[in-house]
Amino acid sequence: MISNEIKNKLQAVVGPEYVLDAEIDCFGYSYDSSFIPLSPNNIPDLVVRPATTVQVAGVMALANNYGIPVTPRGTASGRTGGSIPLAGGISLSLERMANVVEFDEKNMMITVEAGMRTIDVYNFCAAKGLFYPPDPASWKYSTIGGNVGENAGGMRAVKYGVTSNYVMGLEVVLADGTILNTGGKAIKNVTGYNLTQLFTGSEGTLGIITKILMRLIPMPKARNTLQLMFPSIEGACDTIHQMLQSGVVPASAELMDKTSIQAVARHRKLDIDPAIEACVIIEIDGDDNEDLEKQAQQIAAIARRFEVKEVHIAGTLKESEEIWAIRRGLSSAIGAMAPNRFGEDISVPRDAFPAVVRQIRKISEKYKFTIAVYGHAGDGNIHPSVLCDMSKPEDAERIHHAIDEIFAAALAVGGTLSGEHGIGITKRSYLEKALGQAGVNTLKAIKQALDPKGILNPGKIWENKV
């Protein structure tokens, strides 16, 4: 519980109307987009909504002084519980800090506040002919601060990398309220440790990211889409591998297994050849249509070497949209197949993709759960969706074993627990298996150094006491 005295002080910092304490308001800040069930334990004592960095600093100074847990959040679109206030205290919402601070066209960089939506950043830049590539699935409602906090990925990562590849500098409010600036507009910068990348992906446990300086690239002039249907997962993976090895790097290369394809087919009433085991959707971009045609023909030629059954090269924007609609409809189509769905986010060395998909199929058979597998095959990031009915006690018990085995399969080939969703709450019990004792100890030493009272997003990445 937070005393009235402290509440008054917080109100003095951000203004009375921006400190929420009604139960119904606080409840709204107790959950995110993960499969963590609602719980009264996760309701914050207060929601604080600052409008400026100085206000964030004021809130943190108070929280540090009084030892109050602070859980930062944007729009809570995260998939691993990162913004859930496990320890009560303050839910620090950055949604009011949603402005462009500076657009620097000559250096192709933009500085934005953390609460700006990712899509708004993209659109703002696109209107100026510049491209901010990272496109996590939630980009229409996620905030850029959340993307940086979790180091969000997306479909364009194959060619363009993930959020961290665009972060040049940060403004961060530290646990004690100190305002820290990292990085800058110099493209090459080796002055001191790389704090920018330390805070990126730190899931709100090391500081509150308030502003982000990002580099942009010229907008590709032309785009096209290919849909490839294969009789085997291996053929699909080999095609992607050969394509990248030969230097043809598409913007996206998405793979769906048979379960996923059938789910979409049912959902959208499409007629799909039952012999198809894998569908690959590839987005290419480049200078002009001639360039795209060359890439498309190279990819088609490679796919034919691996026994592709159908090659569909979109001719128009409308056809591209139709192909992408299949991929975009996937999540809801799979979600509709069962009452509950556990979506995971393992990431493996690219060449291990087919073996891990086969292993997941074995796990599916062993535990009798339908597991739909799709993902960013171009970069080895796999999203297995385990479908179950948690109202059945036998499902509720077995599900965790199945997920354990999925993580084990990823780690066994040198992969990792999370490609783009973060560890949050849902994967913290696997952390030591992934990083080893030395790794976990090193993370904890850094956390202790930057947040000695442990007030920043407690309970995330690893379990700890407040």
Next chain:
Amino acid sequence: MISNEIKNKLQAVVGPEYVLDAEIDCFGYSYDSSFIPLSPNNIPDLVVRPATTVQVAGVMALANNYGIPVTPRGTASGRTGGSIPLAGGISLSLERMANVVEFDEKNMMITVEAGMRTIDVYNFCAAKGLFYPPDPASWKYSTIGGNVGENAGGMRAVKYGVTSNYVMGLEVVLADGTILNTGGKAIKNVTGYNLTQLFTGSEGTLGIITKILMRLIPMPKARNTLQLMFPSIEGACDTIHQMLQSGVVPASAELMDKTSIQAVARHRKLDIDPAIEACVIIEIDGDDNEDLEKQAQQIAAIARRFEVKEVHIAGTLKESEEIWAIRRGLSSAIGAMAPNRFGEDISVPRDAFPAVVRQIRKISEKYKFTIAVYGHAGDGNIHPSVLCDMSKPEDAERIHHAIDEIFAAALAVGGTLSGEHGIGITKRSYLEKALGQAGVNTLKAIKQALDPKGILNPGKIWENKV
């Protein structure tokens, strides 16, 4: 001084012949490629040359136990004193750890030991058709571990980035001898804080990097070189800017000012039009000659908009070599102009390049030092070389003021002290100006957390007591 008892223990770890204590041997480990003068204070007590990670761990466990300073080094090609053992103790040479640990062709990755020469890494990969792009000037003798420790850059950074962009994972021996593994082959990886990028560029102050996992890319199929001569620095910079903005990204874009051009001309007995104020050398690469021709013509067209006086597009490998010889001969040509030379390494937002070059010219006039300016204009990394004669008391006094003003000019436009050489010893007194008090405190907190006894490369990045 290190006691005989400890020396015996170190010999037991690495073998007696790999602990050097003769004065002449230790002297050889007391300097690097920076302008820091030789000093008996910088001679280590012992040189230790381990052959394996386990041996490094054994050395660190002893050093930590007895509180002995350890300065790691490769071939000491650094420019800022990073490998100089300021506090005596152990010079830990990694030169015997120079093997390829694993070459993973399918995932396009390589794992190497830290003591392998950068050029050997490049050649090993090139023989397999893969490309390791970072090419710091010293790459023929520098080690890859040193490159990672300093986050070395190079001429290809415009298109391909710097060392850190290729580091996927590290094996690091921590201060107490613990062996830590970071990162991995999963391209997308958000499991825990980004320790890989924290250790990259940490200048040996947080741990001893023993192995490096690096990603590679397909080798470009064709290359060509352009030489552009401009009557003004502005025209040269504007050309580079327009080129990048229009999406034509060359592998390198090097700029030389008039002082630099004239130095090379004298040195190589070339005849260069005195009206030329700037020379830009551009390397382009791509799929085939047709692709290169298109890029070359685009660049030439842009250069003509900015009043280029000469455009020379190499037609053969030999012509390319001749153009690059001008840039490669630059350092010795400038070095020959005066008894002493202070080479700096500031990095600025790309659009500030011409203004900073003008500012450096003013500093040159004010202090009456010749300052040759060249650099990686494509990424804003400038190398001003201040020429002087340190045997003259008036030069020795003024030189530091001139360098102060160069750093101030970089910081004033949002630039930084170092683009690719690191802070080491030579720039540590400017650190707080560059990072602010909060930045320096954060670095120190991390250092304290990972190396509580302060034994790892003491006196680097900031001044401290051992």
